[in-house]
């Protein structure tokens with residue numbers, strides 16, 4: 001599996017070199033690259049954000065920078081749309097319907113914008129603006145025959161990322177994560193790639209607000225990659241744990257000694273009767289789930305009911 005991450009803090013992802021994730025990369029099972037979004041800016045200040053159209057607090061990440069970066073990372077050619085919504089392969093892409101952008105947005109394929117004289121264009125982004133790259137590929141086609149990527153944006157306003165999503169994404173060949181900061185990325189970026197036929201997903205990891213997508217993406221990557229075949233030393237430990245199969249929380253775990261600091265484990269666990277141990281653990285999982293996550297029990301009940309419905 002190939003994973004590309006785009007962020008203004010690529011160092012955040014140094015942690016992915018540790019532990020099992022690092023080993024998976026050493027084994028060649030996984031390749032993770034964190035790109036610095038600012039490498040795709042062309043102005044002296046390397047700016048990636050601007051004030052929100054329509055007003056309001058905070059800053060929004062600029063679509064031009066994001067698209068140049070993501071085009072390069074995914075090996076895509078820039079495309080714009082005419083007034084009828086038809087794709088136009090364009091060398092001077094203007095944002096449609098935004099008059100204030102009419103003069104300065106001819107940027108998607110131009111490596112130098114008018115306010116910029118830093119000349120600081122990196123080799124990769126310069127390559128993508130090369131005439132030959134644009135000329136010899138169909139507008140919506142990738143420039144290479146590498147597998148189609150799935151493009152994922154962390155977004156606190158998106159649907160929750162679940163174990164089912166992790167399982168599905170663990171079968172993908174190429175994932176690209178775009179980490180927003182500030183008030184997020186201009187919403188036309190995911191829309192644009194979806195229009196190009198890229199599979200685009202947005203996920204939140206929980207009902208709380210983080211300062212940026214980096215931690216959310218780290219969590220998603222860890223949840224996905226451990227499900228890639230060959231990643232875990234012991235695949236059975238995946239089968240038994242919480243959220244796989246039925247949605248119950250896992251029973252508690254103990255190791256030896258059977259009594260520690262005056263606290264004894266239930267004698268069933270040391271009885272050697274596997275049937276009894278299984279039943280004890282199953283009961284405990286149900287009790288804990290009912291108490292801690294009643295919503296999951298409801299989900300289980302609904303599934304059981306719809307299964308019964310199908311039979312009648």
Ligand code: 6GU
Pocket residue numbers: 153154155156203204205206207208209210211212213216
């Ligand atoms: Cl995906 N992003 C941010 N910024 N905050 C979050 C989140 C994502 N999921 C939960 N909180």
